[in-house]
Amino acid sequence: MDCEEAVIPKGLIRTVILGLLLPPIFILELGYFSTSFILVATAFLLTSNRPYWIYITAKTLFRDIRLIDYVSRILFTIRGFKQLNATVPKIFNKLVQRHPQKIIFHTEDGQWTYQQLFDYSNKIGHMLKDFGIKKGDAVGMMFGDGGGVRHPAFWLGSSYLGAPAVLIPPNLKSIPLVHTIKAANVTCLVYTHHLLDVIKEIRDDPAMKHVKLLQYNINVNVPMLKNAECVVSKLEIMPTTPLTNEMNESSGSDHFLYIYTSGTTGLPKAAIITHMRYLMISTTAHKLLNMNENDVLYNPLPLHHTSGSCIGVGQGLVFGTSVVIRNKFSVSHFWTDCIKYKCTVALYIGEICRFLLNAAEKSGKIDYVGQHRVRAMVGNGLRSTLWKPFKQTFNIPHIYEFYASTEGNAALVNLTSKEGAIGFIPRFLSSVWPIKVIKCDKLTGEPIRDHNGYCIECKPCEAGLLIGKIVHNNNINTFNGYLDKESTRKKVLHNVLESGDAYFNTGDILVVDDFGYFYFKDRTGDTFRWRGENVSTTEVENVIQKVIGLDVIIYGVSIPNVEGKAGMAAIANIDGKLDLNNLLKDLKKILPRYAIPIFIRIVPNVSTTVTFKLIKTNMQKEAFDINHIKDTVFFLDDGSSTYVPLTPDLYSDVISGKIRF
Structure with missing residues (x-):
């Protein structure tokens, strides 16, 4: 969706103003001074840029009032949580007392009542306490398929002790997995039997020397890893009595979860989610969707991500809303699940919407449309071209697209279902609203400053860097950062618009139109999103260089009508001896599937000098277009699971959408 400029109908504002102000002069036969005042007011409103602002205000007034009301309700709720020094366990315990059954x-394994989850989480808390876990220890949690309710149960159990839960993506292995464990200084690691081989591979790494292993065999009898403790047998003998004393020692500012994110550059980092931040994220979604305890939310998203864990599960832990947890998104089960559990709200990411729409078009059957009760869906990444078809095909009254990051303080939401927009802010409040778009270098993404050293705000329809003002002791505008202090420091811009201020650098390029709507354009950093996951180019480059010993550049490239960017590697293979399929076998052992490059370009050399950024940018623009690239390009064929030359026919199939991603 292109940026929308305000085109004022010729003479409209002039006619309206004259029509409102001049008739009183004749009808009321006003005196000299009153008439003079009206004439001056009329001239004032018709000069300068005021007709523009009058038109903008008239077009957006009711929209903006709705947003202000929405934000006010969020602030009111958050203020209440803060006054109570609330934590997630404390709020959850009150819900257990209110409606235990x-x-x-x-x-997929059955239903859990509040009382059952309460008892189970208390057992977990006692078990972790027996293993020596105390306040401040980081408890790693890595659950494969079938994790389900065990995710929030373990979050609660560890938080009773004041020990934050580290949500480790279950698709990690080898070097990237060891990095995540080290980054959070994990004290003990709870893993399910699905990941036995993955943990076995890394257990002898020096970084694992002091990490206690807790193996959870879910309804199966499989061998225990050497020196690992059995979770199932230990839980059987644990009491269900609440850990009240330990829980009361926690406060809203304490760490609740660590969620991994690549940010926009570098290796994955553990973002800090305090109790108050978790409550704030959950509240934001709850108020947005006007949810209550009679709603049922469908959550098909991974629980190691912010949307699945905070927005989805949070509705149950914080607000008493029933939540459907799907271990893994399924096209065939999405709508049947929504019908079965009488869901009224559902979460999405762009890929989910595309998969559902493609399935409906392919089968030609949408009998379930009249049967489901979904009144609203919330998420991000829905392409503007799919917005209307998806909404109409599945009869969804409201779609709420939002923009946010796990660690960031710059959040936007599209309350009006304007296609392609990720949110808006009132234009008349733009000067005081804590979110700005500033000019930046197109190549480096670095902010451009004026002669006084301050950043320059972009004009409407001018692409720039999105930043959020950091206001300490403010739960919405604060920036808790990462466990790694240096990574936190790099995300903060100082002296941005005035001396002494500080802003969070999102690393994302956005554009805002005349009406205050924001549109996502690109990322400035060296990460990209694919298959709903953030891919760290630094991490993939390090792995490939270690495997083959050759220089490599990793970047994301766009594929028509596909969300995110596919990974592409430019490898300097001077002697021509590189075996791509051996490389693929090695990458499968180390990297999750979404991080393995889809395209590989063989180049004479890779510059690591100051021109590196320029070369990478140019390669990204050229993408995999073999009509303009002289180098040989290979494509990861999903069917044969091999890299094959990208021929003109294959290129055409990719561009046309014949090959699905």
Whole structure:
């Protein structure tokens, strides 16, 4: 969706103003001074840029009032949590007392009531306490398929002790997995039997020397890793009595979760989610969707991500809303699940919407449309071209697209279902709203400053860097950062618009139109998003260089009508001896599937000098277009699971959408 400029109908404002102000002069037969005042007011409103602002205000007034009301309700709720020094366990315990037998989670394994989750999480807390876990220790949690309700149960159990839960993506292995464990200084690691081989591979790494292993065999009898403790047998003998004393020692500012994110550059980092931040994220979604305890939310998103864990699960832990947890997104089960559990709200990412729409178009059957009760969906990444078809095909009254990051303080939401927009802010409040778009270098992404050293705000329809003002002791505008202090420091800009201020650098390029709507354009950093996951180019480059010993550049490239960017590697293979399929075998052992490059370009050399950024940018623009690239390009064929030359026919199939991603 292109940036929308305000085109004022010729003479409209002039006619309206004259029509409102001049008639009183004749009808009321006003005196000299009154008439003079009206004439001056009329001239004032018709000069300068005031007709523009009058038109903008008239077009957006009711929209902006709705946003202000929405933000006010969020602030009111958050203020209440802060006054109570609330934590997630404290709020959850109150819900248990209010309706112990109400279902909090529907899973593929069955239903869980509030009382059942409370008892189970207390057992977990006692077990972790027996293993020596105390306040401040980081408890790594890595659950494969079937994790389901065990995710929030372990979050609660560890938080009773004041020990933050480290949500480790279950698709990690080898070097990247060891990095995540080290980055959070994990004290003990709870893993399910699905990941036995993955943990076995890294257990002898020096970084694992002091990490206690807790193996959870879910309904199966499999061998225990050497020196690992059995979770199942230990839980059987644990009491369900609340850990009240330990829980009361925690405060809203304490760490609740660590969620991994690549940010926009570098290796994955553990973002800090305090209790108050978790409550704020959950509240934001709850108020946005006007949810209550009678709603049922469908959550098909991974629980190691912010949307699945905070927005999805949070509705159950914080607000008493029943939540359906799907271990893994399924096209065939999405709508049948929504019908079965009578869901009223659902979460999405762009890929989910595309998969559902493609399936409906392919089968030609949408019998379930009249049966589901979904009144609203919330998420991000829905392409503007799919917005209207998706909404109409599945009869979804409201779609709320939002923009946010796990660690960031710059959040936007599209309350009006304007296609392609990720949110808006009132234009008349733009000067005081804590979110800005500033000019930046197109190549480096670095902010451009004026002769006084301050950043320059972009004009409407001018692409720039999105930043959020950091206001300490403010739960919405604060920036908790990462566990790594240096990574935190790099994300903060100082002396931006005035001396002494500080802003969070999102690393994202956005554009805002005349009406205050924001549109996502690109990322300035060296990460990209694919298959709903953030890919760290630094991490992939390091792995490939270690495997083959050759220089490599990793970057994301766009594929028509596909969300995110596919990974592409430019490898300097001077002697021509590189075996790509051996490389692929090695990458599968180390990297998750989404991080393995889809395209490989063989180049004479890779510059690591100051021109590196320029070369990488140019390669990204050239992408995999073999009509303009002289180098040989290979494509990862999913069917044969091999890299094959990208021929003109294959290129055409990729561009046309014949090959699905």
